[in-house]
Amino acid sequence: MKQTIFALATAQGRAGVSIIRLSGPDALTALKQLTNKAVTPRTAVFTSLTHEGDLIDEAIVLWFKAPHSFTGEDCIELHVHGSKAILDRLYGVLTRLGLRLAEPGEFSRRALENGKLDLTQAEGIADLVDAESEAQRRQALTQIGGGLKTQYEAWRTALIDILARIEVFIDFPDEDLPTELADSILERIADVEASLKLAIADSQRGCQIREGFRIVILGEPNAGKSSLFNALLKVEAAIVTPIAGTTRDVIEAQLRIGAYSVLLYDTAGLRETEELVEREGVRRARAKGDEADLRLWVVDSSAAGFAGIDPRAGDLVVFNKIDQGSDKLYKSFVRSDVSRETQSLKVSASTGQGVPDLVAAIETVVTERLSVQTFPAATRARHVERLQEAADHLEQAQGTRMRVPELTAEHVRASINSFEALFGRYDVEGVLDVVFSTFCIGK
Template identity: 80%
Template sequence: MFHVNQTIFALASAQGRAGVSIIRLSGPEAVPALKRLTGKSVPPRRAVFTPLIHDGELIDEAVVVYFQGPNSFTGEDCVELHVHGSRAILDRLYAILTDFGLRLAQPGEFSRRALENGKLDLTQAEAITDLVDAESEAQRRQALTQMGGGLKVQYEAWHAALVEILARIEVYIDFPDEDLPGELVDSILDRIAAIQASLEAAIADAKRGRQIREGFRIVILGEPNAGKSSLFNALLKAETAIVTPIAGTTRDVIEAQLRIGPYSVLLYDTAGLRETDEVVEQEGIRRARAKGDEADLRLWVIDSSASGLEGVEPRARDLIAFNKIDQGSDNLYESFSNLSVSRETQLFKVSVETGQGVADLVAAIENIVTERLSVQTFPAATRARHTERLQEAVDHLDQARLTRMRVPELTAEHVRAGINSFEALFGRYDVEDVLDVVFSTFCIGK
């Protein structure tokens, strides 16, 4: 439970031994606590080097900074103590601040106070944790754009457009006997349809936002002993998966992270797909199929020397690598390419052992990831919460259009419900139901 009238503190830098650690304070007792530690009045927004003393004991020599509210991150008086990154120093300061009546902050409490004090909206607050977690250039760029209000600007534009539409409907309701333009109804319905179409396009693009934020998922599938784990290791350029001549060596899903340009990719090795009565292998196969269903890109590995294609079920836009091409023949490749396969399904002849064709396969993967993620219409919706609210707004607008303004009060109610979906996105509506969930995912100190 958050209590905004209490002064909070937390470590704002990384845990563990460090050259410098930063303790952040926020609330009405932040400045009095600073004065008790330093014995002096520190001017706002000026770094001051000073000893920290308690009960006549030198705790540390530190650089302290005071941010006067409302011109601070949280909108409250904030203090930062830049101390030596010793566990002993941190523990001593934590104990002293607790004795002063301050309390340790909960996860996300600083960002939540910023939201509640009007310094951020909820989409910007969410971007903070995305930026802290960013591991790729695209993740960094997307989080910064969102934190700077990129999503807010787009959402506010839709929100304002719906408010204007609602105002037009209210005019229609309030002056039913007036000589209003005959095209007013068509104009209102056309505007609703246009916003609905824009929202649907944003929902379709939300998958790209998720792929950038969480990582583009590539799942390697195929029969046992086709060379999936060998290809997995080759793509990672590391001996991550165990490789043996024994079919069924891989029993579970193995995950590793790969970087392709500015993008983060999650690569998965899976159990070989075949009919089996062995219980553990059956579970591995079930997990492999489930992971394949979730994949953004499926990469099938086929043994070129095999007699058939047991368990291989390619779909449009999959990649298929015919491995061990140096040991077998082109017969299986040729017979498969003659089948009725989608033109978007790309086939490759490779030998992981000799490296033949692997560079072409890697280039194809890089092209796919880049093409699917590099659209310059940043920012895309990045979270399921955003998509759900946008879809909720679409559904309300669809209902509004279906009324055809025959009962304008009903049309207005559906448009108002669509506006409320955006209020929820900003954290202005249904606040307690949403905020506890959102901020619980933050690290302490943010």
């Protein structure tokens, strides 16, 4: 029998109310040792919590009777005043009653083990707890609600049906089965593989929403990159001086753009240099630019030219210091071949001129790239790996051309197993340890 666990389900620190969650076979017994008041399932009861005649706190308690609870076990919630003294006292009492402090993610892990949710939904819970933007909230709720599970289950069900049809060829090898049947099986395998490849291609969107859309500011020294970085953040996060090469390393900050979370990076000025530290900063800037989801090229409007930038399709080119000079360089860039498939804007990071237009342009790019969807987007590398594995097995299945039905069936079966691993039903222990280690203690 599993040991009963407990943990703080609300945030650490001083609060008006804190909730301690209990789950396991002895949860109700522990509650009865803390109060003499009768409790009924799903009914909030105001009561005194005592131990050995000592009043611990006046609290509201809730009992969720198994299996109708988050974990599928008897669950108790103690809503107490959120002081450290009360929590410490309750932790000590619960430990003496034979309960133990839960490990990270153990409540969600028990919910998975008891069939209350699958691994993709459990991951959605972790993402919802960590959500900081509206898009992250929506994506996590879709995942908790079974969005990914429904899509993955549809592919798995289709493969099971295909496997059943292949079994006809295995069970009746001497029958003269029509070639059209074999062709239809191969066509259905190809259809599922094509859908998987579309989902894999779309997976970057899910990761960008979950982890943050990466925007890197690039340009030559003294173009005003750090000033623009500060203007976008609306705080003095990066040091700004007239000295070229002030920024030596990559500086990261989080920013909210519309419904999305953005990771904004300030970088060292791009130029050839023999100075060791600055040269390393330039190398890191170029590397970060290569990883970017969007690049902002900053140009000094009063400079002699824009040869120091290397924009690619979809980049934004920002002509800074527009308050200090003319817009001749900007107009020259717009007419040049370099400007094709990029968007150019005029700003002054120091006065704020044009910055709202830049933010609007960034929001448009981020929204366009992250809102287009065919399927609920895979949110983790683990999902992408399993989907790719499933697609690879289906490609191999098609390669058999049904000449050896047993071999075709084995490849389809291996593809099904990839989905079982996604759900946490197959080859799971190592995966579960990694997934749930990222959860907070009370979840």
